[in-house]
Amino acid sequence: MGERNMQFKDLTTFKIGGPIKHFFEVKSDKEIIKAGEFAKKNNLKIFILGGGSDILVNDKGFDGVVVKYTGKKLKVKSYKLKVIITAEAGMAWDELVKFSVEHNLQGLECMSGIPGTVGASPIQNIGAYGEEVKDTLLSLRAFEFKSGKFLNFSNKDCEFGYRESFFKKPENWQKYLITSVSFKFKKYKDIDLSLQNIRDEILRVRGEKLENPKEVGNAGSFFKNPIVEGHKISAGLLIDKAGWKGKSYKGAAVSAKNALILINKSGEASSSDVYELSKLIINDVKKKFGITLEPEVQFVGFERKVAILGYGLEGQDAERYFKNKKAKIKILDQKFDKDYLKNLGEYDLVVRSPGVYPYKPELKNINVTTPIQIFFDNCPARIIGVTGTKGKGTTSTLIYEILKNAGKDIYLAGNIGKPYLELLPIISPTSYIVLELSSFQLIDLTKSPHIAVVLNITLDHMDWHKSREEYVSSKKNIVRYQTVSDLAIINSEYEVPKSFSDLTRAKVILFSKSKLEKKYKENLLLRGEHNLENIAAAVSVSKVLGIKEDIILKSVREFKGLEHRLELVKEVGGVTFYNDSFATGPQPTIAAIRSFAEPITLILGGSDKGLSYDELGKEIAANKQVNKVIIIGQVGPLIIRSLNGAGFRGSIINLRLKPMVKIVENAFRNTPRGGVVLLSPAAASFDMFKNYKDRGSQFKEAVQNLK
Numbered sequence: 255m256g257e258r259n260m261q262f263k264d265l266t267t268f269k270i271g272g273p274i275k276h277f278f279e280v281k282s283d284k285e286i287i288k289a290g291e292f293a294k295k296n297n298l299k300i301f302i303l304g305g306g307s308d309i310l311v312n313d314k315g316f317d318g319v320v321v322k323y324t325g326k327k328l329k330v331k332s333y334k335l336k337v338i339i340t341a342e343a344g345m346a347w348d349e350l351v352k353f354s355v356e357h358n359l360q361g362l363e364c365m366s367g368i369p370g371t372v373g374a375s376p377i378q379n380i381g382a383y384g385e386e387v388k389d390t391l392l393s394l395r396a397f398e399f400k401s402g403k404f405l406n407f408s409n410k411d412c413e414f415g416y417r418e419s420f421f422k423k424p425e426n427w428q429k430y431l432i433t434s435v436s437f438k439f440k441k442y443k444d445i446d447l448s449l450q451n452i453r454d455e456i457l458r459v460r461g462e463k464l465e466n467p468k469e470v471g472n473a474g475s476f477f478k479n480p481i482v483e484g485h486k487i488s489a490g491l492l493i494d495k496a497g498w499k500g501k502s503y504k505g506a507a508v509s510a511k512n513a514l515i516l517i518n519k520s521g522e523a524s525s526s527d528v529y530e531l532s533k534l535i536i537n538d539v540k541k542k543f544g545i546t547l548e549p550e551v552q553f554v555g556f557e558r559k560v561a562i563l564g565y566g567l568e569g570q571d572a573e574r575y576f577k578n579k580k581a582k583i584k585i586l587d588q589k590f591d592k593d594y595l596k597n598l599g600e601y602d603l604v605v606r607s608p609g610v611y612p613y614k615p616e617l618k619n620i621n622v623t624t625p626i627q628i629f630f631d632n633c634p635a636r637i638i639g640v641t642g643t644k645g646k647g648t649t650s651t652l653i654y655e656i657l658k659n660a661g662k663d664i665y666l667a668g669n670i671g672k673p674y675l676e677l678l679p680i681i682s683p684t685s686y687i688v689l690e691l692s693s694f695q696l697i698d699l700t701k702s703p704h705i706a707v708v709l710n711i712t713l714d715h716m717d718w719h720k721s722r723e724e725y726v727s728s729k730k731n732i733v734r735y736q737t738v739s740d741l742a743i744i745n746s747e748y749e750v751p752k753s754f755s756d757l758t759r760a761k762v763i764l765f766s767k768s769k770l771e772k773k774y775k776e777n778l779l780l781r782g783e784h785n786l787e788n789i790a791a792a793v794s795v796s797k798v799l800g801i802k803e804d805i806i807l808k809s810v811r812e813f814k815g816l817e818h819r820l821e822l823v824k825e826v827g828g829v830t831f832y833n834d835s836f837a838t839g840p841q842p843t844i845a846a847i848r849s850f851a852e853p854i855t856l857i858l859g860g861s862d863k864g865l866s867y868d869e870l871g872k873e874i875a876a877n878k879q880v881n882k883v884i885i886i887g888q889v890g891p892l893i894i895r896s897l898n899g900a901g902f903r904g905s906i907i908n909l910r911l912k913p914m915v916k917i918v919e920n921a922f923r924n925t926p927r928g929g930v931v932l933l934s935p936a937a938a939s940f941d942m943f944k945n946y947k948d949r950g951s952q953f954k955e956a957v958q959n960l961k
């Protein structure tokens with residue numbers, strides 16, 4: 255049974271934090287297992303405590319089990335060219351640094367004087383003056399509470415980043431207790447590295463620049479240095495320039511020595527004094543410089559208040575993500591409340607769904623992110639992002655199919671795939687993610703994918719975007735933040751995508767349907783001239799990833815297209831059926847009928863969106879393949895007028911609101927062998943169906959039942 259009546263404020267350098275319900279000091283495997291079993295049995299949360307120098311704990315304390323590893327032993331193994339030191343997690347970090355310096359072992363000296371324990375050092379990959387733990391760490395041993403097993407992690411397994419690691423990820427946080435860490439040093443024979451001088455100098459500078467926790471409570475740098483367009487910016491400088499240096503807020507303050515440090519100035523500051531001060535700074539820096547600061551300090555026992563703006567698929571994905579992070583979530587959507595944008599300042603974080611326009615006045619000076627930004631910030635895998643006005647879904651799916659057939663660990667996420675935030679715990683650095691990226695998602699994204707695919711860009715969503723420039727500029731974010739090790743795969747047949755080549759730092763690979771090899775245009779199940787551009791894009795991506803040509807060709811030829819988009823359903827008695835229910839306006843229907851050389855029976859109509867059918871009427875009248883048009887739905891009379899007005903000479907059969915089974919039977923009866931029945935309605939579906947998917951599914955089912 256763990257000790258009681260302990261207080262966090264006595265165990266942290268901030269000297270802040272409430273009571274601990276159950277406190278376990280452990281130093282053997284047996285004791286760790288016992289503490290884990292106690293938590294499991296009593297269904298209690300675990301918090302792993304080190305030296306308490308990087309945490310801000312709520313005054314309410316922690317209602318679960320706090321485990322502190324206290325073993326401090328050190329083991330040294332010397333080889334011909336290297337030395338390996340294994341230190342137990344409870345050892346003070348600076349003791350280890352001191353030992354390494356005294357033994358002329360280079361690698362940790364710049365991290366002299368960092369408070370805390372060895373066990374915590376990999377959690378946020380501590381660092382100072384150009385050195386980081388990741389550069390010297392060889393491996394570590396940890397206890398996994400869930401499985402009850404001790405595991406070894408190599409340096410690579412730790413997935414280190416700037417103040418980040420595998421263990422700091424939300425899904426792994428507090429799941430692994432590190433018991434020891436091994437460091438590898440090179441042996442430099444007979445060379446005096448003057449490490450002691452470096453250490454002495456660093457300790458002197460730290461004494462000047464940092465606040466000493468023995469004198470005033472603090473946790474070192476409170477914020478991480480933000481990375482903007484690939485460059486690290488000094489958070490301290492931003493806070494200083496925003497005028498916060500030395501400013502007090504209730505019992506807390508910003509250090510007058512160093513604006514990056516928040517202090518327990520009065521010695522009796524509450525956790526909310528520091529927390530609120532940090533929020534004021536984050537909001538002010540965002541307002542003044544447009545940059546979002548992220549805390550480096552970890553919060554314990556706080557409920558993060560997160561508002562999710564817009565409750566579509568991505569809003570729901572974000573809701574699950576923040577639920578896992580134990581945040582307090584509020585869903586805000588105009589569907590539920592017309593004043594949904596009121597009082598956004600109350601929240602620690604606002605998550606904007608892509609449908610919500612980002613430059614609304616209510617979103618100014620608020621800490622806003624998006625589900626896609628969260629994904630890019632946390633995704634360890636290589637992202638293949640596809641944008642364009644049309645064809646994103648088809649291209650993304652084809653890339654996915656080819657890479658899957660080539661045996662790659664690949665996921666299709668976003669609009670047409672899985673909810674992407676849900677993938678974060680599953681994917682690894684060797685995975686690939688294919689994402690369809692719309693202008694709504696790209697508009698304020700500050701990262702670009704490893705492989706950016708740019709299809710043709712015309713105009714779209716002008717009811718949402720303020721101007722054409724804004725639309726194109728949003729799309730440009732797909733390449734804007736790429737680095738030299740990235741790839742931009744660009745359609746060279748059009749001016750707009752071509753102009754993206756000048757913006758990216760990535761290697762540019764141009765593609766076009768005219769340069770697509772003949773073999774990729776033959777024997778396809780995928781119809782439509784426009785789809786050749788999508789195939790050309792997917793082939794370029796696959797080739798650059800080294801996929802064998804025979805796998806690419808086979809995948810392209812077997813690809814049936816997306817569901818409800820010129821999708822091949824089946825051949826029955828010599829008649830082939832295509833489902834293009836996604837065509838809810840005349841333009842895609844025009845593209846669809848141009849895709850066939852066979853006689854077509856076209857199923858047209860649905861509910862009225864106030865569209866004109868005159869252009870479609872002319873196209874059908876001029877098209878030699880369309881022999882029969884079956885009219886359905888409310889908008890039927892309008893379409894018949896347009897067809898007659900254009901002089902259409904084929905037959906028109908008006909089935910009005912007949913059920914889909916009858917429509918399909920009628921189409922089948924009226925189509926010759928070798929002909930095509932094409933459902934491409936050029937209208938919305940709501941008069942007869944739930945939505946376009948329901949319409950397409952009913953069509954497919956009726957086709958399957960034909961005899």
Ligand SMILES: Cc1cc2nc3c(=O)[nH]c(=O)nc-3n(C[C@H](O)[C@H](O)[C@H](O)COP(=O)(O)OP(=O)(O)OC[C@H]3O[C@@H](n4cnc5c(N)ncnc54)[C@H](O)[C@@H]3O)c2cc1C
Pocket residue numbers: 267301302303304305306307308309323343368369370371372373374375377378379380381382428430431432433464465466467472473474475552
């Ligand atoms: C004055 C001052 C200066 C600082 N300077 C620097 C600096 O220059 N560079 C820098 O990177 N950091 C710096 N820090 C931050 C801090 O010292 C480091 O992050 C340190 O590694 C925290 O160690 P800790 O043992 O105190 O961890 P704690 O604060 O107790 O815990 C931090 C995190 O590690 C986890 N953890 C602790 N022990 C274990 C374990 N054994 N197994 C698994 N998880 C564990 C905790 O659960 C928590 O998530 C400074 C802090 C202060 C107060």
